[in-house]
Amino acid sequence: MTAVNLAIKKHWTVYFVPGIITLVALFFVYLSFGIATKWISVGLLIFAFLTVIFKIMNILYLASITWSFNGGELHIIKGVLPWNKTHIQIPIFDIYDSSVSSGFLGHYLNFGHISIRRTEGMTSHLSERYLGRAVCFSGIVNQYVQEYKKGQNSAKINHGQSSDDIGLELQRLVDFKKSGALTEEEFDLLKKKLIDSSP
Template identity: 30%
Template structure:
């Protein structure tokens, strides 16, 4: 265990925001065209401006979601584990600990997760069995979990 292993969100998590943005944009465009074609509004420019504003809001929230997903970073070095997530300064999460402070780490995945190579990873801290940190849809989650458990075993006092 000589180099840093970094795990980030799997590409599958980006499909949802992209799909929602595409569907929402299509619905907004369709409703605006129907309102204009059926003469439900006096000023077509007003409908188009409102549709553009709704689309801009939807695109902004989708972009924020993608940035939030892209900010997730779990890394395991030979000495410690570092976890990071967050875009906005007041909502960022950072945690780092040497292996001696960790109790165990495990992963779980569904059939699709096994097929595509992502897993849900949980780290349980030595502070208590109820204190754990988890992240879903991590690419290389199994490898990360194995690396962390190897580091925990190396940090245990030998008897």
């Protein structure tokens, strides 16, 4: 398959609520300067200021979440601060499949919740909610995983056929040698050629 380089992030809808809360908290910061009672003013200012800081960090964290796929590996990044950043790399041979659910709003606004199962028959999985273009991303991951599995199965089948063919040829050489059609030297020479040419 051709090379691919896909990257998806959180959908814009996830920023709506923390954005509104941040604006309301900033408004309370402004109001706190107009309150005559000192302790109420200071208390409101501290509460509103901490809310603004917390929500801005929340927005930055959401913005840092990135899922990317290059055809051979899924790479997930999370975290704002360099010492708190998480990198998860999953090679294609470790991905069993990808599933996505979107719901009514997700269908029309083009976002969804992705879940990656890592190996067949096990419950190990990674998931992320509210990712933009999730359906497209999940479909392409599944397409590449299926192509990889087909390639692996073909390689196993071809290798099995080659082994069977070599076995049959060796048996024929043994039969020729037993019947006297081949000398010991001719048998050894043909046997060596056959083994050297095997995959």
